[in-house]
Amino acid sequence: MTTVGIIGINGMVGRNVEAQLKKVKLPFELKTFGRNDEIPALDIAVLCTDNPVSAALVPQLKNRVKFMVDMSSQFRMTPGVPLVIPEINAHTITAQTQLIASPNCTTTGFVMSLAPLAPYYHITEAFFCSYQAISGGGKKLLDDFHTPGSLYEKNCVPLIGAIQENGHTSEELKGLYETRKIMGWPHIKVYCHTVRVGVEVSHALGVTIKAQENFDLQQVKKLWNEFPNVVYSEQIMTPKQAAGKEETFICRLRLDVEDPKVIHYFVTEDNLLKGAAMNGRQIVEYLLEHFFK
């Protein structure tokens, strides 16, 4: 029987991944481990650990685990490590792949809106401003949010991750570099501004994209609705409505006032599901389906 282990079962991501893996219909045996437990040989290990722990574990597990799925950001930009959203680029996983990274939750919502358009539009530039949920910052930030006088109470805070030497935050740079890697578009320009808002679950983004072609709004909506786990809604969709759902929701599509090669829209997705645990589950499902049948 194929064995799948979750490492880091006591954290928020670990518990959410466990709940997701219990929904998988394919046969496998699920094992769970704390981050300091001794890990036996496994077919698939899902690392629900922070960057330093993942950095230490991956080299240790290489000879004992066939496929490792890392939920942290430690290896996302490492050359040769596929950064996978199964609906978009599962084909980047091969039988020789040892480590697969699951992307940033905000980048995920963004690229889920770009990928359906790729067959018809050559997107050259994109801008987003994010409205990110507190749960994206983990249990520590949720506890802070629930403490009276929290900075996040009835507020929006334009700082997620650490400010880098160039003035951008690590979260904003993930929006640029992870998008290029997932989409396989090394030259796309992505301008990001990331903001934390006092919402517990579901990230949202206001997006503007520019293509080489004129946009046809009806075709764009059709492409979104035909893509797995993407829904275009004529009604307003808010983070509250996206919470607990598997789909990435898009609304408010409109053509730019002056440039028909530019569109604007709003995206929201459950950051704990498609932005994390559900994407991890989908990668495991892909591995079970393609390499263990």
Ligand code: 2RA
């Ligand atoms: C956040 N995107 O929301 C991050 C989570 N990894 O803080």
